[in-house]
Amino acid sequence: MKNFSIKNIFKDMVTIPKIGIGIYRVWFRDFFYFKKYLLASIFWNFTEPLLYVVAFGYGLGFFVGQIEGVPYIMFLAPAILATTAMQGAAFESTYSSFTKLRVQKTYETIMMTPISIDEIVIGEILWGATKAVFSSLAVFLVFVVLGMVKHPTAWLTLPVAIMLSLCMSAISMVVTGFARDYDSFTYFFAVFITPMSLLAGTFFPLSQFPSWAQWAAQALPLTHGVHVMRELYLGRWSAALLGNLFFMGLIFVLFTNWAVAQIRRQLVY
Amino acid sequence: MLDIVAEARGLTKKYGEKTVVNGISFQIKKGECYGLLGPNGAGKTSTMKMMYGATPISGGELHILGLDATSKSSEIKKRIGVVPQDDGLDTDFTVLENLIIYGSYHNLPSEVAQSRGRELLRFMSIDEKSQASVDTLSGGMKRRLAIARGMINQPEMLFLDEPTTGLDPQARLLIWDNLRGLKKQGMSMVLTTHYMEEAYQICDRLAIMDHGKFLCEGRPKDLVRDHIGKEVVEFSCEEKDKKYLSDKVREKFDYQVIRNRFHLFIKENQEGKDAMGLIPTDYLTIRKATLEDVFLKVAGHDLRD
Structure with missing residues (x-):
């Protein structure tokens, strides 16, 4: 990999992309496709989180009892929302985006029009996040139906899910920019996504970890997403949560810029 | 100068150390059909890609519709149509949806893209396929859809990279008819091809390229008379x-x-x-x-x- 250095990555991360209406056009293309297969997409959004609720919430929760003063299922629910958002974004902005980048050559076609590469990449990142938020929303509605939403602030988990999805979508898009084939994503999921969904304070509190690991977990976007969403879900609020949101926002911006630069190198030479 | 739609001076393209287009110069007039001929690897596609803004130029000057190809690339893209070698159709959509979506990239409202799209499909004689999925089309139909798509923004100039390569003779004849129809409407066109017969019939002028250079350029009849x-x-x-x-x-x-x-x-x-x-x-x-x-x-x- 030529010119791969911390300095160049930093340069990519702070280069401001040129944006315009093209972002919406690219986003709309994906939305248009999504709409065609709405029913099929929605169905799968419900199944996995429901399994989690049944297996871990009701099943495991029976033995766990309470965690941090709340029933295990209430502790777990916001984490399921967050993990759903993260995984939705990670899937869409790796497998789907890679297909459009390399297999279907969708981006090259869009490049024949006045839409810039910056707009293509950002539109795709926004779409990845949008689809992820649809999934989170579906899960949230399941929670509402099951009577698991007890505090009004719980509804604020949805905007936080947007932030987390954007952040994860941008990171995944960078991975897509480096990927050689679909196998590259197997590593990404095995090394990053799956461990994160287990270790980011999702199934058990971070306080179970030794302190160094607690610190390390702060580097994971999901840790911040889960924390904020859990606080809001359980009706708690503090100004410190803004720090978590800021962290996710920063990752989103830096990785979006990086993704734009990296995918441009794939498309223009 | 208004009647020059494309002008290159010393146009060069390098990929790393490799020079694939080596300082070519040409002018293309309005309403003209200009052909780029040459063996594989001669530099035709790279020349085309520089003209329609898919790859940056490495040297020389290039103006399309009077605009600098490097600094005014998105302005140019608004006013040209492109039919790439591999069609680049969106397989997630039907024939008509392809035109609507591509129209939206050009900021066309859906209704406008739809009515224009139907008209273009009729012109390209694939209107009976408008609801078909792109995957079900034959090679010739895909190419005709790609040409229709290239016309959706009512371009002033059309770029066709090997519009008939890989098609059977019948499909090729149909495309020729389509291209002649476009020419009659006064469309300025640049195309690359391997088929000499096609170039002879359709192109007003053409250049034969090899190793990134022009070997000769002129009207097909003149070239035949002068060289042979x-x-x-x-x-x-x-x-x-x-x-x-x-x-x-x-x-x-x-x-x-x-x-x-x-x-x-x-x-x-x-x-x-x-x-x-x-x-x-x-x-x-x-x-x-x-x-x-x-x-x-x-x-x-x-x-x-």
Whole structure:
């Protein structure tokens, strides 16, 4: 990999992309496709989180009892929302985006029009996040139906899910920019996504970890997403949560810029 | 200057150390159909890609519709149509949806793209497929859809990269008809092709390229007349007779030998039957000179992959 250095990555991360209406056009293309297969997409959004609720919430929760003063299922629910958002974004902005980048050559076609590469990449990142938020929303509605939403602030988990999805979508898009084939994503999921969904304070509190690991977990976007969403879900609020949101926002911006630069190198030479 | 739609001066393209387009210059006039011919790897597609803004230029100057290709790329893209070599259709959508979505990239409202799209599908004679999925189309239909798509923004100029490559003869004829129809409407076109016959019939002017350079440029008829003549006399010979025969025809005729076959070029002021007297064989052919002869003469006749 030529010119791969911390300095160049930093340069990519702070280069401001040129944006315009093209972002919406690219986003709309994906939305248009999504709409065609709405029913099929929605169905799968419900199944996995429901399994989690049944297996871990009701099943495991029976033995766990309470965690941090709340029933295990209430502790777990916001984490399921967050993990759903993260995984939705990670899937869409790796497998789907890679297909459009390399297999279907969708981006090259869009490049024949006045839409810039910056707009293509950002539109795709926004779409990845949008689809992820649809999934989170579906899960949230399941929670509402099951009577698991007890505090009004719980509804604020949805905007936080947007932030987390954007952040994860941008990171995944960078991975897509480096990927050689679909196998590259197997590593990404095995090394990053799956461990994160287990270790980011999702199934058990971070306080179970030794302190160094607690610190390390702060580097994971999901840790911040889960924390904020859990606080809001359980009706708690503090100004410190803004720090978590800021962290996710920063990752989103830096990785979006990086993704734009990296995918441009794939498309223009 | 208004009637020049494309102008290149010393246009160069390098990929790393490799120079694929090496300082070419040309002008394309409004309403003209301009062809780029050449063997594989000659630099045709790279030249096209620079013109429609898919790849940056490495050197020289390039203006499309009077606009600088480097700094005004998105302005240019608004006003041109592109039909790339691999169609680049969106397989997630139907035929008409492809036009609507592509129209939206050009900021066309859905209704406008739809009515224009239907009209273009009719013009390209694939309107009965408008609801079909792109995957179900034949190669020729895909290409025609790609051409319709390239026209959706009512471009002032159309770029077609090998519009007939890989199609069967019937499909090719249909595309030729479509292109002639566009030409009649006054569309300025640039196309690349391997098919000499196609280039001869459709192009007002063309350039034969190899190794990133222009070998010759002009009207197809002029190129044939100037490089070859009016007719070609062909005959085969044994390896051992090559030198003897060469000496014999050299004085009167231009010629080239392709493997074991002589091609004598008969100029305007010469007669094909004069050659017959020279050659001690009954197995010779007289035929009209074609662009293919020009191509083989200027680009050589080694095998390319």
